[in-house]
Amino acid sequence: MTTETRRFTTVRQRLVAVGPFVFGASCRQVVLAGILGVMVIAVVGCGSDDASEDLSTTLTHTISRGDLSVMVTEQGMLESSSNKEIKCKVRGQATVLWVIETGTDVKPGDELVKLDSSTIEDNISTKKISYQTAMATYAQSESDVQVAEIDIQEYIEGTYASELKTKQKDVAIAKSNLRSAENILEHSQDMFTKGYVSTLEVEGNTFSLQRANLELEVANTQLEALQRFTKEKTLTDLRGKLKAKQAKMKSDKANLDLEKSKLDREEKQLENCVITADSSGMVIFPSMADWKSTPDVEEGATVREDQVLLQIPDLRQMQVKVGVHEAYVDRLKPGMRARVTLLAETIEAEVSTIASIARRSGWWTGNMVKYDTVIKIDVGEDSTYRPGMSASVDIILAExxxxxxxxxxxxxxxxxxxxxxxxxxxxxxxxxxxxxxxxxxxxxxxxxxxxxxxxxxxxxxxxxxxxxxxxxxxxSAEEKSAADKPKKPQADKPKKPQGDKPKKPQGDKPKPKPKKPSKP
The missing domain is CATH 2.40.420.20 (conserved putative lor/sdh protein from methanococcus maripaludis s2 fold)
Known part of the structure; x- marks a missing residue:
């Protein structure tokens, strides 16, 4: 079927389709329908010169030579590359009572954030009691050490000296008694030889001399024991008690210092509940997560220690952070040229850093995998750009x-x-x-x-x-890889002779073997 016949058939089908509406209509309507049919046939006839398609209405483009810049365009937000971070210094967690509005210009000493301090004030009262108790314990320990030191001095200079003199006196008395006993015994023996005293008296004097010797030995032994053993034992005991009391005093001192440090820390925490600015600038909230609709720092929010609450950006060092799709990240390199559009103004920039790990994705990003790319720009000293402004970035991948x-x-x-x-x-x-x-x-x-x-x-x-x-x-990928693999060369196989094949004899076919009867 030719193209002209096919088009005529199409027109005839269209006329048949409108037939029910023409049938039964007025004469004027029939005439109008006929004129419409003739116009459609004329239009079809005019387009029958092209044997394939009607290209009169197609759009074309003329091939030419020129320059082509391959770019990837992403949307980002202006931020400072150098921010002074203001962090929470309160240990544990704290509740925000008040926070300054973002974008406010501040000067040193201005209040920025107030945190709840009721729990810290209770802790300070408890720590003060513990500190006073530790002070009393340490004072008692100091007194005990001083008493122990005096006890040693008292024994050496008082008790021991007194006992030593007493023992020396006993030895002297024993020696005197021994000399008297010897003299009496000698006199009684002279009297006995002359017949003036009896034997019994001589024996009594002899016994007195023996007793005086024993008493002298006892006195000497006691004096020697005092000097060699009793003194050393008593001093060892007193010095041991002194060391024990000194150790207890050190323990009480450490406990006092610990309680003092706890009290000082709580008082410092109380001061940290009011955060003030230490430099001039504009304060802003830190960038929040993409899936959050409100900042992390607001009245009533709970913040943790070392959490960044506010930032004071350096407006002279600005950058734009954008997420580049994973399809282009392999082509990115630091130093590539980029164009940043801010407030209808285009700024020449360059790629600074490219993240090696993809940013977190989810429903808020349409599950698209992107890598954070930082574009460094030079905005000048008197720039009117502020953090948070929307920016369109064109990264030039190739030219x-x-x-x-x-x-x-x-x-x-x-x-x-x-x-x-x-x-x-x-x-x-x-x-x-x-x-x-x-x-x-x-x-x-x-x-x-x-x-x-x-x-x-x-x-x-x-x-x-x-x-x-x-x-x-x-x-599929497997079919493409299989098609790209080179085929292994096949060795030439010996060809079979093309002569007449021997025909099988056309005789009687062998009869089939009888089947064995199946077992019941």
Whole structure:
């Protein structure tokens, strides 16, 4: 069926479709319907010159040489690269009673945040009691040490000296008694030889002499024991008690210092409940998480120790942090040129850092994986830019000079092969392209077209061949890898002779063997 016949059939079908409305209508309506049918046939006849498609209404693009900048565009927020952080110094957790509004200009000494201090005030009262108790214990320990030191001095200079003299006196008395006993015994013996005293008296004097000797030995032993043992034992005991009391005094002193440090710490915590500015500048809230709608620091919020509550940014050092899609992150490098658009003004910038780990993603990001990329900009001394302003960033991934470019809308890709359709008169010609780098609008084309060619935009809407290309199934990765592998060379197998094959005899076929009867 020719194209003209096919189009006539289509018009006839359209007329049949409107037949029920024409049937039974007035004569004037029938005439109007006939005129309408003639006009449709005339239009169809005018378009029958093209044997394939009607290209009169297609949009085309003329291939030319030019420069192409491949960029990735992302939206970000202006922030300072140097922020003075104001952190919570209260241990544990605290509740925010009041916080200054973000964007307020402050000077040193201005109050920024007030935290709840009721619990800390109770702790201070308890710590004061413990501190006073520790002071009393330490004072008693100091007194005990001093008494122990006096006891040692008292024993050496008093008790021991007195006992020593007493023992020495006993020895002297014992020696005197011994001499008297010797003299009496000697006299009684002289008297006994002369017959003036009896034997019994001599024996009594002899016994007195023996007793005096024993008493002298006892006195000497007691004196020696005092000097050698009793003194050392008593001093060892007194010195041990002194060391024990000194150790207790050190323990009580450490406990006193501990209680004092606890009290000082609580008093310092009370001071930290009121946070003031130590420098001039504009205070802002730190960046909150993407999934949160309110800042972390607000009245009634609970904050923890070392949490950043506010920031005072340096407005002379600014940057823009954007999230770059994972498809482009491998092409990013520090030092790449970028253009930042702020308040309809474009600023030249460069890529500073690229995160090695993707930012957290979820429903708030559409589950898109992005990597934080910092763009450093120079805003000057008298800049009017402020943190939090929206910024559009164009990161230049590559720049191609004097190359052929083709619109992305004119290219159809099927199984890794790129095609386009070049319009020549009222017909089109399919071309295979060798393409290079591309952005969202144009692609670098190496071969397949030349400057001056007119390529059809959106060919799938006008050209049946392009539609068929789009409907072809895409080869899977395994099929592509299998197709790319080189085939192994097969060794030449010996060919069988092509002569006449021996025919099987056409005699009687062997009878089939009888089947064994199946077991019941």
């Amino acid at each position: 191609h000079v004097d190359v052929l470019t083709i619109p992305v809308a004119a290219v159809v890709e099927t199984n890794g092969v790129y095609h386009c359709w070049v319009k020549e008169g009222n017909q089109t010609q399919k071309r295979v392209l060798d393409v290079g780098d591309s952005d969202d609008e144009f692609m670098v084309v190496k071969t397949g077209v030349k400057a001056g060619d007119k390529v059809v935009l959106n060919p799938r809407a006008y050209i049946e061949e392009a539609q068929r290309e789009g409907l072809e199934p895409t080869a």
